[in-house]
Amino acid sequence: MFISDCLGLSDAGHLTIGGADTLMLAEKYGTPLYVMDEDNIRENCRLYKKSIDKYYDGRGLVTYASKAFCCKEICRVAADEGLGLDVVSAGELYTARQADFPMEKIFFxxxxxxxxxxxxxxxxxxxxxxxxxxxxxxxxxxxxxxxxxxxxxxxxxxxxxxxxxxxxxxxxxxxxxxxxxxxxxxxxxxxxxxxxxxxxxxxxxxxxxxxxxxxxxxxxxxxxxxxxxxxxxxxxxxxxxxxxxxxxxxxxxxxxxxxxxxxxxxxxxxxxxxxxxxxxxxxxxxxxxxxxGRSIAGPAGITLYTVGAVKEIPHVRTYVSIDGGMTDNPRYALYHSEYECLVASRAGEPREKTVTIAGKCCESGDLIGEGMRIQEVKPGDVVAVLATGAYNYSMSSNYNRIPKPAIVFVKGGKDRLVVKRETLEDVIRNDL
Incomplete structure (x- = not known):
């Protein structure tokens, strides 16, 4: 029914990730919100490790490409699963060291x-x-x-x-x-x-x-x-x-x-x-x-947004404005990357509307997607954009001085905060 195995439906018809109700997560942590299913990440790590051990007689190594999604917690997960780590900057290397990742298994x-x-x-x-x-x-x-x-x-x-x-x-x-x-x-x-x-x-x-x-x-x-x-x-x-x-x-x-x-x-x-x-x-x-990298983290993640205005332009298109956008997911602006989206409270219903999901930045190209199929949507709804675990948080920015979202991991149906939401004070922290 869904593009990722970690997604499901609650008895109330709400979208779940890793067994956690996305509406509850949005209410608890606010939106925009990155949510990652840790069990799915670990399963993907194990599939790769088992496969390389099998076909190369134990003479191989899976290294997680941290540019796809990097924070201290994902480094800890990769280390726990016996993976190496691919880093591409001092920032990624420093993150790995602060997470006590074994340095000898890092490729720079x-x-x-x-x-x-x-x-x-x-x-x-x-x-x-x-x-x-x-x-x-x-x-x-x-x-x-x-x-x-x-x-x-x-x-x-x-x-x-x-x-x-x-x-x-x-x-x-x-x-x-x-x-x-x-x-x-x-x-x-x-x-x-x-x-x-x-x-x-x-x-x-x-x-x-x-x-x-x-x-x-x-x-x-x-x-x-x-x-x-x-x-x-x-x-x-x-x-x-x-x-x-x-x-x-x-x-x-x-x-x-x-x-x-x-x-x-x-x-x-x-x-x-x-x-x-x-x-x-x-x-x-x-x-x-x-x-x-992408294939470990990407399917395990979603991004939750709250809908502001729904603007219908007759015979042209319908804009669904969200409280995030290219600052937390620039991939459509960069590559015209395709995504699927759902109204979290009606995730099991048919997606009968065609909309353009628009971000809040002062930029005409700030879109998550055009011609996207979605359920009937109205202001205040929580919308989930799927398969955003890779190259979303890692490519996020403070354009328009918008703070970056929080990141929540779900494991065994239980949620925990792994990256705090930025505050306005964080945004001006380095200003003199």
């Missing part, structure tokens, strides 16, 4: 890490630093030398794969701000330089071909390309790269029509490709790392 990504961020990663003892370019490699070697230590690194590689997704979230092709190109010889030159540096230990290579991908074939192709590069490095230098990070990008169901690949099916097929390719190339199978 980013196309333009500052000297301060690299120093922070070295001082914290981060497990792997994913180097994006030769400038970063040289800086890192100098920093590591000054600290009398070796930095364990990966290189981010552009495998040249078309992931059949939105141009803004395609990252594996040659024309990308991320990584080193294979076609130009740039990647091989970087490897040769890395293995010559005394304070660099090249552990592996990494690729990420895009986001919200529904096909398995691009992942298989990326694995073949990356393994081919490992074989080339071995042939030309004698150095055998031990680890391979195949990234993330697994699609989720945002709307009914979406048909994402089951995690286990993806893992099985890519593992077969990895094994066959390694045998063909005469190389050992590397330790395999994957980086799911």
């Amino acid at each position: 990504h980013g196309n333009n890490k500052t000297i301060e961020e690299l120093s922070m990663a070295l001082s914290y003892g981060v497990g792997r630093i994913v180097v994006d370019n030769l400038t970063e490699l040289e800086i890192l070697n100098t920093l590591a030398r000054s600290l009398n230590r070796k930095a364990n690194v990966f290189f981010r590689i552009k495998p040249g794969i078309d992931a059949h997704t939105h141009d803004f979230v395609r990252t594996g092709q040659i024309d990308s701000k991320f990584g080193l190109a294979l076609e130009t010889g740039e990647a091989l030159a970087a490897v040769k330089e890395a293995i010559s540096f005394e304070n660099i230990c090249l552990k592996g290579i990494h690729c990420h071909i895009g986001s919200q991908i529904f096909d398995i074939e691009p992942f298989e192709h990326a694995a073949q390309v990356m393994l081919g590069f490992i074989a080339q490095v071995k042939t030309e230098t004698g150095y055998e790269i031990e680890e391979l990070n195949l990234g993330g990008g697994f699609g989720i169901k945002y709307i009914t029509e979406h048909d994402p690949v089951e995690y286990d099916r993806y893992m099985q097929r890519v593992a077969v490709t990895v094994d066959d390719t390694c045998k063909e190339l005469g190389i050992r199978r590397p330790f395999i790392v994957i980086e799911p």
Whole structure:
């Protein structure tokens, strides 16, 4: 009935998440409100971990891509489930450390890490630093030398794969701000330089071909390309790269029509490709790392809003104005991302109205969606936008000086606050 397994209906016909009544949550914590089903998050973590353990004989690691949704509590959950963590900034790394996440299981990504961020990663003892370019490699070697230590690194590689997704979230092709190109010889030159540096230990290579991908074939192709590069490095230098990070990008169901690949099916097929390719190339199978983010957090989350005005423009459209918008979910403004929405008090009834859900910002593009199907809706109703667990809170802003919403986790039907709602004092906290 719903796009996510964590959603249901109460006896009163109200939308529930993780067994908790969303109307009760809205009344208790206010709106806008992010709500996450912790049990669903943990189940997704376990599905990935079980699958990688099964198909790679325990020689693999699932790292949660925290850019999808980052706070101290999700770091604690990931650690508790035995996952690694992918961070892309000092802020995400600091959050992980404050949550006591094991530093040796962190992969630090980013196309333009500052000297301060690299120093922070070295001082914290981060497990792997994913180097994006030769400038970063040289800086890192100098920093590591000054600290009398070796930095364990990966290189981010552009495998040249078309992931059949939105141009803004395609990252594996040659024309990308991320990584080193294979076609130009740039990647091989970087490897040769890395293995010559005394304070660099090249552990592996990494690729990420895009986001919200529904096909398995691009992942298989990326694995073949990356393994081919490992074989080339071995042939030309004698150095055998031990680890391979195949990234993330697994699609989720945002709307009914979406048909994402089951995690286990993806893992099985890519593992077969990895094994066959390694045998063909005469190389050992590397330790395999994957980086799911959206597919762990996205389906587990919803956002609750309170409806203000309902404005009908005859023969044009109906605007449903909510008390949030692009400040807590900028994805429609950025990508025209699709969502489904429900009136929380009538979630089981047919969605017979077509509306545009509009945010409260002074911006004509502040929309959650256009042409959205919803139940009969009126001012004061609580509206739930589904599958907002990823890239909503993490991309939120204070545009128009609007405070950011609170985040509530639900576990076993019981709710708890994990991120407080910002106050107006929080908004001006750094003003002088």
